[in-house]
Amino acid sequence: MKSILVYxxxxxxxxVIDVIEKAGIYRIAGLLDGNKPVGxxxxxxxxxxxxxxxxxxxNIHGIIVAIGDNWLRAxxxxxxxxxxxxxxxxxxxxPQATVARGAVIGEGTVLMAGAxxxxxxxxxxxxxxxxxxxxxxxxxxxxxxxxxxxAATGGxxxxxxxxxxxxxxxxxxxxxxxxxxxxxxxxxxLSAIESYSVAxxxxxxxxxxxxxxxxxL
Ligand SMILES: CC(C)(COP(=O)(O)OP(=O)(O)OC[C@H]1O[C@@H](n2cnc3c(N)ncnc32)[C@H](O)[C@@H]1OP(=O)(O)O)[C@@H](O)C(=O)NCCC(=O)NCCS
Numbered sequence: 001m002k003s004i005l006v007y008x009x010x011x012x013x014x015x016v017i018d019v020i021e022k023a024g025i026y027r028i029a030g031l032l033d034g035n036k037p038v039g040x041x042x043x044x045x046x047x048x049x050x051x052x053x054x055x056x057x058x059n060i061h062g063i064i065v066a067i068g069d070n071w072l073r074a075x076x077x078x079x080x081x082x083x084x085x086x087x088x089x090x091x092x093x094x095p096q097a098t099v100a101r102g103a104v105i106g107e108g109t110v111l112m113a114g115a116x117x118x119x120x121x122x123x124x125x126x127x128x129x130x131x132x133x134x135x136x137x138x139x140x141x142x143x144x145x146x147x148x149x150x151a152a153t154g155g156x157x158x159x160x161x162x163x164x165x166x167x168x169x170x171x172x173x174x175x176x177x178x179x180x181x182x183x184x185x186x187x188x189x190l191s192a193i194e195s196y197s198v199a200x201x202x203x204x205x206x207x208x209x210x211x212x213x214x215x216x217l
Contacts, residue, residue, distance in 0.1 A: 005048070006045070006064055013031065019092045019094045020064070029059070030048040051080050055083060062087070065077050065089070065108060073126055074126065100121070102121075103123070105117065106143065110128050111129045118139075121137060123145075124142045126143055130148050133149060134152045135153050136152075136157070137156070138156045139156060140159070145161065148165060151165040151183075152170050153173075154174070155173045157174065157177075160179035175190070198216075
């Protein structure tokens with residue numbers, strides 16, 4: 001079994017670790033985290049160092065960045081790429097997730113228990129499809145998108161990079177959510193939502209603008 005590292009040691013990382021263990025494809029050699037002392041134990045694994053550690057271990061096949069916030073996850077991915085451009089970012093797909101025929105899952109993306117990616121849908125890199133979220137047929141998620149638990153889309157939607165569709169929110173078929181937008185918990189999106197916005201309600205309306213990287217969790 002090939003060895004991998006998990007970047008992150010928080011709540012989201014715990015769930016990603018569980019997905020990797022259940023999938024049984026990779027062995028987790030340890031965790032990386034810039035904010036926790038070396039040796040910290042998280043969910044049975046030790047923190048080995050920060051991203052610079054990837055230079056000191058030639059036996060590592062790949063890594064997954066298990067940081068829930070889209071912007072912070074991207075920062076870590078970019079930092080790792082700067083240190084080791086050839087680094088492999090693995091995907092983590094729970095055995096109870098479903099990926100339909102024709103669907104494509106980008107590198108570094110995680111599908112948690114019950115996630116569904118339906119026919120011919122393309123999921124970008126470093127996305128998070130959280131517990132029981134679903135993206136229906138012929139849709140497209142760009143990179144660094146999060147679908148929170150129970151978020152769902154109809155077919156033919158487009159969700160641009162750095163968007164979050166919060167817990168229980170729904171998108172009807174064929175709508176677009178433009179980049180860096182957060183759709184709030186429980187919202188129902190019936191038409192396109194502009195970029196750099198926070199929108200919620202039924203039907204979802206933009207309630208304010210947001211900056212790239214603004215915290216939402
Ligand atoms: C959309 C969201 C980011 C908005 O955060 P925010 O702009 O900081 O909003 P606030 O918490 O300051 O609330 C402002 C007002 O909007 C209301 N509000 C916030 N989110 C709402 C939502 N999703 N639907 C309806 N009303 C909402 C609040 O009740 C509050 O109303 P009030 O002024 O009458 O008291 C946040 O509410 C949300 O939905 N987060 C998603 C969390 C999630 O999915 N977590 C799981 C991650 S795995």
